[in-house]
Amino acid sequence: MQPIKSEFEKVVYEGGFRVLLSQEKIDKRIVELGRQITEDYRGLQPIIIGVLNGAFIFMADLIRRIEIDVEVDFIKISSYGDAKKSSGRVMMLKDINAEITGRHVLLVEDIVDTGLSLEFLHQKFSALKPASLKYVSFLVKPDSVKTNIHIDYVGFEIPSEFVVGYGLDYKQILRNLPAVYIMD
Ligand code: IMP
Ligand code: MG
Numbered sequence: 300m301q302p303i304k305s306e307f308e309k310v311v312y313e314g315g316f317r318v319l320l321s322q323e324k325i326d327k328r329i330v331e332l333g334r335q336i337t338e339d340y341r342g343l344q345p346i347i348i349g350v351l352n353g354a355f356i357f358m359a360d361l362i363r364r365i366e367i368d369v370e371v372d373f374i375k376i377s378s379y380g381d382a383k384k385s386s387g388r389v390m391m392l393k394d395i396n397a398e399i400t401g402r403h404v405l406l407v408e409d410i411v412d413t414g415l416s417l418e419f420l421h422q423k424f425s426a427l428k429p430a431s432l433k434y435v436s437f438l439v440k441p442d443s444v445k446t447n448i449h450i451d452y453v454g455f456e457i458p459s460e461f462v463v464g465y466g467l468d469y470k471q472i473l474r475n476l477p478a479v480y481i482m483d
Pocket of ligand 1: 353412414417462
């Protein structure tokens with residue numbers, strides 16, 4: 300009997316998925332973002348808040364390209380469940396622990412699709428009166444976004460297709476792909 304192939308193996312070795320962003324391209328862009336954030340936040344010791352689960356890989360790489368003191372925290376929300384389309388509802392599954400009133404807060408998202416999650420996060424965090432509140436998203440789908448909230452730092456603008464890898468999942472798997480692939 301043949302062992303069952305993992306989805307990971309199918310993506311990486313069978314070429315069924317197209318690479319949208321290579322590891323090299325991602326690394327290069329993160330160096331640029333890190334440099335920009337370093338300059339913008341010098342002397343401010345920001346709290347960088349990652350939105351779990353999707354943002355954990357991007358955040359880990361990004362903060363290592365930031366060359367000032369930063370604090371980190373995480374919030375966990377869910378809007379998709381296991382489907383490819385947003386459920387239209389956002390639930391908070393884990394709150395931050397840090398006190399952010401009067402602090403400089405930079406929120407790290409994996410991807411902004413409709414912007415519903417961002418709206419939810421914006422309402423929650425702006426109510427806590429931080430000294431400043433900015434957003435960085437690894438990916439943005441400009442053709443899908445329905446919010447006016449400004450995203451201060453954008454890794455890449457991508458077409459409105461479902462992507463996986465580099466933290467982004469399909470049904471909770473494929474987050475560990477080192478590049479970003481389009482899932483047809
Ligand atoms: P939004 O609330 O519609 O902006 O969607 C935000 C969340 O949906 C993201 O943080 C992701 O977890 C998920 N999501 C949106 N598009 C994709 C995708 O192409 N691949 C994987 N997850 C996605
Ligand atoms: Mg997700």
